[in-house]
Each structure stands twice: as structure tokens, then as C-alpha cells.
Amino acid sequence: MDMESRSSDPLKSPVPTLMAVARMAGVSPITVSRVVRRPDIVSSATRLRVEDAIRKLGYVPNMVAGSLASARTKSVGVLVPTIANSIFADTVQGLSDVLEPLGFSVILAQSGYDDQREARTLAALLSRRPEAIIMIGAPVTAEGIEMLKRAGIPVVETWELPEAPVDAAVGFDNHDAGVVVGRHFAKTGRRRLVFVGGDDRRATQRWHGFIEAARKAGLDEPRRVLIEWQSGAGAGAAVLASTPDADAVFAANDAYAIGLLSALRRANRLGPEPAAVPEVAVVGLGDLEMGRLFSPTVSTIRIDGAAIGRAAAELALDPAKPRRIDLGFELILRESG
Template identity: 40%
Template sequence: MSRKPAVLGPDGTPTLIDVARVAGVSPITVSRALGRPEVVAAKTRQRVLDAVRITGYVPNLAAGALASSRSRLVAIMLPTIANSIFSDTVQALTERLAQAGYQTLLGLTGYDPAQEEALLSALLGRRPDGIVLTGTEHTPDSRQCLARVGIPVVEAWDLCEHPLDMLVGFSHEAVGRAVATYLLDKGYRRVSVVTLDDPRGIRRSESLAQALAEQPGVVVAIERLPVPATLATGREGLSRLLASGKAGDVVVCSSDTIAQGVLAEAASRQLVVPTELAVMGFGDLSSAAHMHPPLSTVRVDGLRIGRSIAEALLARFANPSMARTPLRLDTGFEVIERSTT
């Protein structure tokens, strides 16, 4: 596309009409290409995007949202970005929404329902088309507010009996029981846990401990540490367990990042893994299979979670009546055995 001189608005600011002139299309086509890209041919939309770049036009999204009742914005609430356990989910979710012409906004809750409530209060005034929440623990005010505004909501990375709206995730209690069964089958009877002080990690740990406690002769010790997950946190967790004499035969960690820290501390103390100390993580990060030794863990299909959330939201945007049959999707998990156990 050749560069054409733009005829700017009276204050020198490029307008939608300027974009239309440069692109050689009508203003309504520009509006559709920017607001509803799925209804515009790919070549035409590209001409419009080229014209936007040439003119420096910035769409007035607030005005567009008022006119169409659509903001083309989806808000995603994450506990943290300090480690990559949520990266696959966010990547798949944002890519699919972008293909459909939606942009995403990330908010960090710090595993704190009160912080989530504050973020929701700030965001709802901008009327996002959809909201993605990590987990199912929310304040009463958050629940009432979300029910009142009627915006499609997906709770992710969890399951519960009474979701706010749509639900895509897995059972953390089932993870705990599955890990307990795996460890018992491997012959471990002295089990220690290093978990962060986050609700889902605690639920996994408590489920694990409860399942192990049902077996005679099994000893369980839990070390709870503050968020976020770091290698230093894992090293501190193992140090505390060793100092108290509660390290046991295997250390189960609430994330692969914590497990990496435990392995680092074990190596510094010349503990042989897994003969002197076995280690198990959670999340199956891309680094888990390439550690030394490779880390046993629990695999969660973050890509599937992200894609499923995006498709659920897009389907609801296209057909709001689908709220009568809301989505309940269990994406499952898999225990992965590697050299650390």
C-alpha cells in the first residue's frame, strides 16, 4: 500500500474519516474493521490497519463501547507472574481472543481476594466484555457485584460446586489424592510437603495429607511459606524441614519452582536424589523435564484451559442466551514420573 497524504481533522488529530480516505474505503468499513474485524475481508482489514499506521489514528474505544455496548476487552485476573505456571493458559487465551478482535488486560491479585475485589471495582467501570478469574475463592462483595453486572465470567484453574458462571479447570483435591496414591505405590511412608500460602496449594496439600493419614504407619509434615514461588522459597522450605527433622523420604512441592529450590538445597547439602531424598513438583513447567535429575511432577494442560476459556467467552459473546446452560469443564491432570522419585 502506497503512503498517501492524510487530511487531518481541524485540530490536527487524525480521524476515522482520514483513515477511510487513505485506505480507499468508506468510514463504516473502517469502523467495522476496527470494531468487528470478523465481518470484514482480511485484505480490506489489512488496508485499514495500514492506513491507521500511516495516519497515526487512535480509535476512541470508549466511544465505540458506548455506541455498541461492546468494549472488545477481556480482563484476566492472575495471582502472580513471578513464575510461569500460568503462562501457557494466558498465551493460548490471549492469542485466541486476539484472533477474534479482542484485547486483554491483566490484573495481579497476589492470591488475595480483597485485592481481587479492588481490581474488579476499578475494571467494571470500563465495562469489559468478559472477565477471567483464577480460582473460585472470592469475597462476598465480589460475588454480588459480578452477579449484578451480568458480564460473562470464567473461573479458571479450579472446580467447585457453585461457580459464579462458567468454570474451566481441575480438582485440586483430586490432585492431592492422586499424588498420595502414587507415593504409596512407590513405597514412601515418610512424606513432607512444602507449599505456598495460597488457597489452591493448601487444598492440594491438605487432600494429600488426608489421603496419606488413612494409611497406617505414614507420617506427614507440612511446611507452609509465603507467596510467591521462588527458588529461594524452595531452599528455605527444605532447610526448615531438615532442621526440624521432618524432611522424610520425599518432599512434595506446591509448584515446580519450589521443587527446583528444594533440589538446589539438596545438592548444596550433597543429598542424593532420589535415594536419600525424593522430590515431586506440580505444574510440569517446560524446565521440569530438563532438570538434573528430571523432575517428577503433576502435568496440567494450561494450553487447553486457555483455549477453552477463550472459546467459552466467544460463544457467550455471540449468543448471550447460552448463559442458561453454562460451561463446566474438567480439564484433568496427569502424574508424571521422572528421576526425582
């Protein structure tokens, strides 16, 4: 499609500039700029004239030029491992809800749980000069950390609370979450503990907390089932295949927990009605709505992903705010364990 054919004014199709508006309204360019950004300091007579010209021309300010001139891009870079994971989607939603009303745009990028890609992606984000970076997790490569530091902008790491974040962090203690679930299993008489999840740092922290609690309680050494795919069904099958004797499973997210419960049902290890004491206890993480709808209802470590996003946005915009926020988590016990 060529530009001419889609313009409503076939004559001087090129996208109108602030200069064009100024000429049409008979004012200087800077006045147009003021009408757009600070209408209050322009007399209402001129303002009306300018607004009229803007409407007639269909002028849309060029923020690229504006950003260059003002050194403010009104944008925030957001780096997630993947968006096709409802739990991160909630966080993105939350931060977007705070940022957009303030006129900030979200530049979204995915690292795909890949270290090299994270570094590349971070460079790409930074080249757009966002006013802050918000990421799920902490940067993994030294390169990435270095770039972030040099950028001199707020950097908010979420979903974990590193000892020494580049700048700020909003999240919860993943290690603790593992401990809490481990203890809960011990207290309810479970002995053969299993952890299913990926091998990213957050999952690993949960795993460490989980073993720690199991050891302290004198249980069998917990086993870990590593999952590559993002599929709940896959996670369920993997656990049944590699640790069929497990009597308690901590799944790194609710999707895995549901996948496992579904596999257990298919293997006829669930009984027709949710048992008071299930043969295999399962606890997930995230508190997806699905978990409440499933039968048995899924016990979980509840995390408020949207709240993390909102808090992260606030730290990103205000460097004066405290640089570390622990939003905590909550163990929610339902039928699954």
C-alpha cells in the same frame, strides 16, 4: 513531549476522527464506520475512496467511542495472582492466543494473592465493561462474587473447579492431585510425607487431598511447610530446615520442587548420579520444561496451562458452552520420585 512536535502533519495535528475521514471522502460518517467494520456492504467505489482518506489521515478508529455507542467493548478482563510465574503466564498466553485473533483485547490485572486487592482490582476491571472475566482461581471475597454476578457477563474461573462457580470453571481437581501424589508416595514405601506450598485455596486443596491419602494408607501424619516467597531456593531451604527427616515431598509447583532438589544436592543428600530410589522423593506440579532438564529429572503433576487458557477463552466468549470443564492432570514419574 508535546503532541504537535510528534505529528507528521504539523498543521491539524489532533488525532483525526471518523468525521474528518467522512468529510475528506465526501460521504456520511456512518459510511466510514461501515467501511471499517463491514467493508462488504459498501460499494467498492466508495470503499476505495474512504480507505484512501483513512490512509491519508492516518485514521485509527476510536474504540472507546465505538464501545460506548455499541455497548460492546471487545475486551476481556483477566485477573491473575501474579504474572511472574511461568505457569500462569502459559494460561494467559493460551487465552490471548484465542482472544486476539477474534479482535478481543486482554485487560490484565494482578491480585497479588491479596483478598482486598482482588476486590479492588475486580471493580477496576469491571468499570471498563469487559465482555467477560477470566480469572485464575475463584473469587475470594463476597464483595467480588457479588460484583461479578451483577455484571451479567461470563465469568470463568480457572485452575480449580469450585462446587458452585459464579458462572463457569476450567481446570482440574486440586484435591485429587494431592490424593494421587499421596497414594503414589504410600505405594512406593514412603512414610514421612511433607507438603510445601502457599496457603491460597488451590494449594490448600492439594494439601487436604494429600493428607487424606496419607491417612488412608496409615502413614505418619503429613507435615505442611508454608511458603510466602515465590522462590524455589527459599522453599528448598525451608523444607530442609523444618522437616529434615522427610522422605517424600509434594511441592505445590515445580519451582519449589527444583529448589528443594537443589538444596538436597547441596546438602549432599542426592548422590552423584540420580539414584534409582532417591533418599527423598520429590514431586512437583506444573511440568515446567526446567523439570525435564534438571538432574534428577523432576516428577510432577502435569497441568496444561495453555490449554486451560484456551478453554477459558472459549467459555468466556460463548455462554452456550458447558460451564464446567475438567482438563485433568497427569502424574509424570521421573527420576526425582
